[in-house]
Every structure is written in C-alpha cells, then in structure tokens.
Amino acid sequence: MLGESDLSKNAVIDFNKLNIVPFVSVDNMMKLVLKVGVETFLTELAGYIEEDFRRWESFDKTPRVASHSREGVIELMPTSDGTLYGFKYVNGHPKNTHEGLQTVTAFGVLADVDSGYPTLLTEMTILTALRTAATSAVAAKYLAPQNAKTMALIGNGAQSEFQALAFKAILGVDELRLYDIDPSATDKVIRNLEGSGFKITKCKSVEEAVVGAQIVTTVTADKLNATILTDNLVGSGIHINAIGGDCPGKTELHRDILLRSDVFVEYPPQTRIEGEIQQMPEDFPVKELWQVITGEIEGRNDDRQITLFDSVGFATEDFSALRYVRDKLTGSGLYEELDMLADPDEPRDLYGMLLRAEQKQKNS
Amino acid sequence: MLGESDLSKNAVIDFNKLNIVPFVSVDNMMKLVLKVGVETFLTELAGYIEEDFRRWESFDKTPRVASHSREGVIELMPTSDGTLYGFKYVNGHPKNTHEGLQTVTAFGVLADVDSGYPTLLTEMTILTALRTAATSAVAAKYLAPQNAKTMALIGNGAQSEFQALAFKAILGVDELRLYDIDPSATDKVIRNLEGSGFKITKCKSVEEAVVGAQIVTTVTADKLNATILTDNLVGSGIHINAIGGDCPGKTELHRDILLRSDVFVEYPPQTRIEGEIQQMPEDFPVKELWQVITGEIEGRNDDRQITLFDSVGFATEDFSALRYVRDKLTGSGLYEELDMLADPDEPRDLYGMLLRAEQKQKNS
Numbered sequence: 001m002l003g004e005s006d007l008s009k010n011a012v013i014d015f016n017k018l019n020i021v022p023f024v025s026v027d028n029m030m031k032l033v034l035k036v037g038v039e040t041f042l043t044e045l046a047g048y049i050e051e052d053f054r055r056w057e058s059f060d061k062t063p064r065v066a067s068h069s070r071e072g073v074i075e076l077m078p079t080s081d082g083t084l085y086g087f088k089y090v091n092g093h094p095k096n097t098h099e100g101l102q103t104v105t106a107f108g109v110l111a112d113v114d115s116g117y118p119t120l121l122t123e124m125t126i127l128t129a130l131r132t133a134a135t136s137a138v139a140a141k142y143l144a145p146q147n148a149k150t151m152a153l154i155g156n157g158a159q160s161e162f163q164a165l166a167f168k169a170i171l172g173v174d175e176l177r178l179y180d181i182d183p184s185a186t187d188k189v190i191r192n193l194e195g196s197g198f199k200i201t202k203c204k205s206v207e208e209a210v211v212g213a214q215i216v217t218t219v220t221a222d223k224l225n226a227t228i229l230t231d232n233l234v235g236s237g238i239h240i241n242a243i244g245g246d247c248p249g250k251t252e253l254h255r256d257i258l259l260r261s262d263v264f265v266e267y268p269p270q271t272r273i274e275g276e277i278q279q280m281p282e283d284f285p286v287k288e289l290w291q292v293i294t295g296e297i298e299g300r301n302d303d304r305q306i307t308l309f310d311s312v313g314f315a316t317e318d319f320s321a322l323r324y325v326r327d328k329l330t331g332s333g334l335y336e337e338l339d340m341l342a343d344p345d346e347p348r349d350l351y352g353m354l355l356r357a358e359q360k361q362k363n364s
Numbered sequence: 365m366l367g368e369s370d371l372s373k374n375a376v377i378d379f380n381k382l383n384i385v386p387f388v389s390v391d392n393m394m395k396l397v398l399k400v401g402v403e404t405f406l407t408e409l410a411g412y413i414e415e416d417f418r419r420w421e422s423f424d425k426t427p428r429v430a431s432h433s434r435e436g437v438i439e440l441m442p443t444s445d446g447t448l449y450g451f452k453y454v455n456g457h458p459k460n461t462h463e464g465l466q467t468v469t470a471f472g473v474l475a476d477v478d479s480g481y482p483t484l485l486t487e488m489t490i491l492t493a494l495r496t497a498a499t500s501a502v503a504a505k506y507l508a509p510q511n512a513k514t515m516a517l518i519g520n521g522a523q524s525e526f527q528a529l530a531f532k533a534i535l536g537v538d539e540l541r542l543y544d545i546d547p548s549a550t551d552k553v554i555r556n557l558e559g560s561g562f563k564i565t566k567c568k569s570v571e572e573a574v575v576g577a578q579i580v581t582t583v584t585a586d587k588l589n590a591t592i593l594t595d596n597l598v599g600s601g602i603h604i605n606a607i608g609g610d611c612p613g614k615t616e617l618h619r620d621i622l623l624r625s626d627v628f629v630e631y632p633p634q635t636r637i638e639g640e641i642q643q644m645p646e647d648f649p650v651k652e653l654w655q656v657i658t659g660e661i662e663g664r665n666d667d668r669q670i671t672l673f674d675s676v677g678f679a680t681e682d683f684s685a686l687r688y689v690r691d692k693l694t695g696s697g698l699y700e701e702l703d704m705l706a707d708p709d710e711p712r713d714l715y716g717m718l719l720r721a722e723q724k725q726k727n728s
Binding site: 018030085 | 383387395424431435442444460461466471473478480481482493523555556702703705713714721725
C-alpha cells in the first residue's frame with residue numbers, strides 16, 4: 001500500500017506542556033510540502049486516505065454541518081476513529097475569486113478522543129487541495145481504464161494543478177488536455193506545470209478537451225446547475241472525475257451522463273445532498289468507494305463501462321490528511337506552539353489561575 | 365440593557381492582511397479579563413448574551429454535533445446570525461480532573477458569512493466558564509425571586525467561582541452556602557473568593573447548603589445520573605440553576621423536582637437530549653428562555669413557584685461571547701497574528717504560491 005502509516009502512533013509530538021497546541025501556518029505547510037516534494041506528498045497522503053477508506057466501518061460518520069448563505073457556505077466536517085478525532089472548518093464562496101479571495105479556505109484540528117484535548121491545529125486550504133486531488137487519484141486507481149495516460153482537465157482554477165500532479169504521481173497520467181472558459185486560467189496551469197513532465201494541449205472547447213482522454217476531470221467553480229459536460233461528449237469506457245459539483249445547487253454534469261454511468265461516491269447521505277446525484281431521485285443507485293477499495297464490490301468491470309466518481313469531499317479524507325501532517329511534522333520544526341488550552345496547576349482551580357495571573361501582573 | 369453592543373460592527377479588527385487571523389491565547393484572555401475586571405466582564409458579556417437571546421429568531425440554530433466516547437464527548441457548536449458565523453470546539457471529560465487535566469477545554473472561531481473567512485480564533489476554556497455563568501445570571505434575573513441574596517452552590521469545581529461572581533455582579537447575591545463532596549474543593553472557592561465581598565458558609569451536606577437559599581446552583585462534574593438534589597430539599601419559591609446535567613447520561617436532579625417546577629431551557633431540541641429533562645418524556649412541557657426575555661411568556665409569576673433553569677449551554681451564548689471578545693480586543697493589543705489562510709496574489713493560483721515559495725527558498 002502507498003505510504004502506509006503506523007496507526008498506533010497517537011501522540012507523536014509530546015510537548016509535556018498541557019496548554020500547547022502545535023500550529024502549522026500556511027508558510028510552514030508550504031515548507032513541509034516542498035520539503036517532502038509535491039508528488040511524494042500526494043502519493044503518501046493517498047496512502048493514508050486509502051488506508052482510512054479501508055477501515056471505513058470504524059469511523060463515526062456524519063454529513064458535514066453546513067451553514068448556507070446567499071453567497072456561499074461554511075461547513076464543519078468532524079469524524080473520529082475512536083482514538084483520534086478530527087474536524088475541518090471550510091467555506092465555499094464562488095464569488096470570492098472576483099474579490100481577490102479564495103473560493104475555499106480551510107483549517108483543521110486533530111484531537112485525542114481519550115482526553116478531548118486538541119493536539120494539532122493546521123491551515124487546510126493548501127492541504128484540502130492536496131487531499132482532494134489525492135482522493136481523486138485513489139478513486140481513479142480503482143475505476144479508470146488500465147494504463148490511462150491522458151486526462152482532460154475542465155476548469156483550470158486553484159485545484160487543477162493538484163489534480164494533474166496526483167494523477168501523474170499515482171496513475172502515471174502524462175498528457176493533459178486543458179480547457180477553461182477563461183483562457184488565462186489555462187495559461188496559468190501551463191506555466192505552473194512547465195517542467196513537470198506533462199505533454200499539455202490547450203483546448204478551445206470542452207469538445208476538443210475530451211478527445212482521446214481516458215479520464216475527464218471536471219473542476220469548475222460557479223455555484224449553479226451548470227452543464228459542463230453533456231451526454232454526447234462522453235464516450236464509452238472513460239472515467240469521469242467530477243469534483244466541482246459539491247454543494248446543493250452546484251452541479252456540472254448533464255443528468256443523462258449519470259444514467260449511463262456507474263456512479264461511485266464517498267458517503268451516500270452527504271453526496272445525495274451535495275453531489276452530481278442531487279439531480280437524481282433519492283433511490284438512484286450508487287456504489288461506495290470504500291467497498292471497491294476493500295474488494296467487497298467491483299470497480300471497473302468492463303472496457304465500455306463509464307465510471308463516475310461523484311466527489312464532494314468527506315471528513316475521513318481530512319482526517320487522513322491531518323494524520324499524515326501530524327506524522328510528517330515530527331522533528332521538522334515546521335510548527336509554532338500555541339498557548340490555546342487553559343492549564344491551571346489544579347484542574348478545578350480555573351479561577352485561581354486568573355487570580356495568580358493578576359498577582360503576577362502586580363508583582364512585575 | 366446591560367453592556368449592549370453595536371451589531372453593525374462587523375469587522376472591528378481590519379488587518380488588510382487576508383492571510384491573518386487574530387488569535388487570543390489563554391494568557392491574553394486572562395489579561396483581557398483582568399484589564400476589564402471579572403465582574404464588569406461578566407456584566408457586559410451578560411448584556412451581549414441577553415441581546416442575542418432577544419433576537420433568537422434571527423439565528424441559524426442546530427443542536428451541537430457530538431462525538432461520544434466511553435470517557436467523554438467532543439462537540440462542535442455552530443451558529444450564525446446571517447452576518448457573523450461562530451462555532452466552538454469543546455470537550456467534556458469528567459475523568460480528566462483525576463489526571464491533572466481540565467474536564468472542559470474549548471476554543472472558538474468567529475467568521476464573516478459574506479466571505480467565509482475566519483476573523484477571530486480564541487481560547488474558550490476560560491471564556492466558556494464566564495459565558496456559562498453570565499447566562500445563568502441572565503436566566504436568574506428573569507426567574508429568581510426578587511431580591512434573592514443567598515445562593516447555595518453545590519459542586520465547587522472549576523465553574524463555581526464564576527457562577528458566584530456573575531450572580532453577585534448581575535443580581536446582587538452576596539451570601540454563598542457552599543458544599544462539595546470534597547471539602548478541599550470548597551476550601552479552594554473560599555480562598556479564591558476572599559475579599560470579593562461575599563458572606564460564605566462552608567456546609568457539610570446538601571441539606572445544610574440549601575437552608576435559606578433563594579437560589580440553588582448545582583454544578584457537579586461526575587458523568588452519571590446522580591441525584592445531587594432530592595425533592596424533599598427543594599422548598600417552594602426557589603430558583604434552581606442546574607448547570608451540571610449537560611450531556612446524555614449526566615443529570616443532577618431527582619425527576620420529582622422537575623415535575624414540581626416550571627422548567628426553562630435554552631434550545632429544546634438540544635436540552636431534551638442533554639439536560640435534566642432527558643429523564644422525562646419527549647413531550648414534557650418546557651418554556652424557552654428567549655421568550656421570557658422578549659416578554660412573550662411569563663418567567664416567575666408566583667412566590668411559591670419553583671423555577672428551574674435547565675442549562676446545557678447553547679451555541680448562541682458562545683457566539684455572544686465571541687462577539688464580545690472581538691469588540692473588546694480592538695486597540696488592546698491582546699492578540700497574536702496567525703498566518704492561517706492561504707492568500708495567493710491571484711486567487712486561482714494556489715499552486716503558483718507554492719512554486720514561488722520554492723523559488724524564494726532557492727534564492728535565499
């Protein structure tokens with residue numbers, strides 16, 4: 001298995017300081033990713049994600065808790081395996097891009113179930129892009145045609161380079177066909193991936209992008225029921241990696257595509273609300289990715305089959321990412337110490353801690 | 365109204381740095397509380413809490429999302445008023461005390477609904493103790509007998525001094541009758557409240573503690589269905605402030621007391637799961653505190669009436685506390701700047717930010 005971790009490691013960073021929570025800033029996350037190497041990071045992270053999908057039944061699962069507004073959504077995504085607890089705060093605001101802000105920002109926390117104490121706080125904007133791409137690649141490993149080398153990448157925003165690199169690192173994809181309604185977004189991806197070993201074609205339309213692609217990744221950002229991909233553009237035998245349809249009212253695929261595909265999902269109760277299948281009746285048949293990974297059900301079983309990963313992002317994937325970062329952090333020095341937890345000498349004497357702080361102020 | 369805030373103030377701390385989230389450490393929270401003064405802090409915070417109860421219907425409300433384990437619970441408590449979003453992470457682990465850890469630790473986040481960006485991260489262990497006490501006092505202001513001066517305080521752990529000071533600051537309570545199964549806990553409270561202007565009696569039993577008390581506060585920590593207070597100890601006309609029964613399997617009052625009382629709650633769907641009324645049938649009648657505050661329903665209406673505030677702690681109270689801290693922070697310097705949000709020059713160029721960081725490393 002890819003980059004498997006030692007599940008028995010519960011508290012790798014032992015500060016012996018009860019008040020301290022290690023914090024990974026954006027700057028330190030970038031340093032960590034660069035130190036490990038993006039493709040190695042994606043490959044090892046995919047290993048953790050796959051490992052946690054494999055023990056799917058040991059997780060406490062719940063659809064994310066969403067607070068919707070006119071402009072976007074703020075979500076909390078908690079999960080626990082009984083030993084560790086993790087959650088992510090993440091927003092989704094498509095209009096942010098026009099204001100110079102990120103569509104998606106995130107941070108996450110890992111905690112010890114036994115004590116309830118947080119043990120890690122980290123930026124997750126970059127980490128979410130990495131884990132989303134790694135999850136797509138894990139799914140494609142089981143669902144895409146054997147030896148798929150060409151991927152159409154429709155939507156060339158913040159996520160697209162990460163998707164490309166994960167598919168390269170984990171599946172060996174080395175040819176990209178790029179399309180975005182904004183050609184400057186495509187130019188950005190071409191510039192950023194220069195020297196990464198891809199053969200890249202800049203396409204003028206979705207039609208052109210899908211030609212010859214065994215994998216089609218849709219990762220557009222507009223919050224609406226869009227039809228990025230119509231049925232006539234989907235040839236037999238391909239794998240569709242549908243990333244962008246991930247909240248109520250936001251889809252990318254024409255429903256006829258769903259009717260012709262085998263649809264694989266992370267956590268059905270959440271995907272039925274947020275994924276492409278929100279267009280379909282409540283009993284629309286789906287297959288669960290974790291069961292494909294454990295071998296309980298078949299993934300791809302036919303050369304002409306259209307497989308569709310209706311990705312919305314699930315809490316266990318963030319949990320895997322938090323575990324991975326925690327393990328990588330040891331000895332790296334790439335974190336700060338946050339004085340986040342009140343730690344009176346005597347646990348019941350919280351007020352006394354305040355009094356002693358006052359005394360200290362007076363004495364100094 | 366107490367310490368009313370200006371609701372129109374959305375972003376008081378304007379960093380003009382998109383990546384930065386202000387962080388209030390435990391140390392800075394203590395400094396802030398001491399600078400304001402504990403009783404003033406409690407009074408002003410109670411004003412914010414009351415104000416938010418008054419506009420109860422404008423909040424997006426949901427029972428907290430709990431992850432239960434054998435030893436305790438980890439909870440996320442989100443809410444939003446459509447302009448601000450707030451949530452608290454909080455654990456409850458009664459056994460922690462025996463291991464030198466806090467039963468309850470917490471931190472919280474305030475965010476801007478329009479952009480989804482977090483705007484404040486703060487410790488909330490101390491702040492939760494303050495907001496719980498302030499909420500109790502707000503409820504008692506409407507429910508306790510007029511001119512109640514004597515409070516029995518049963519359970520003398522981490523919350524008890526805060527409860528005492530809130531009732532002093534907001535209701536004028538100046539006599540305390542203390543009891544804890546562990547006399548050293550009571551001694552701690554006596555020591556800590558020396559010079560605070562209370563007449564304090566150390567009692568040998570619950571029976572002794574409740575004698576002559578117009579308000580009885582129960583705030584014990586054991587996770588079990590305990591009977592701290594039995595029916596025969598509850599005289600007519602008193603107000604019971606029941607704090608400790610706040611999660612499934614954790615109650616403090618004999619059910620006969622509930623049958624004789626008018627029971628006031630924060631958010632019924634949550635209290636029926638977590639409060640004293642978890643002992644009662646699903647249709648057990650309760651009154652909502654916010655309706656008492658707005659005047660829609662009566663609070664205390666009879667000298668012989670037993671009023672019971674079945675407090676479990678609700679997300680809007682933490683939201684009020686986050687708002688209050690944010691407003692108090694301006695110009696105080698009592699926060700650090702956390703580099704928590706990825707902020708590429710071009711929002712769609714998240715990967716490019718990573719590349720530029722790499723280039724910077726190579727050049728340096």
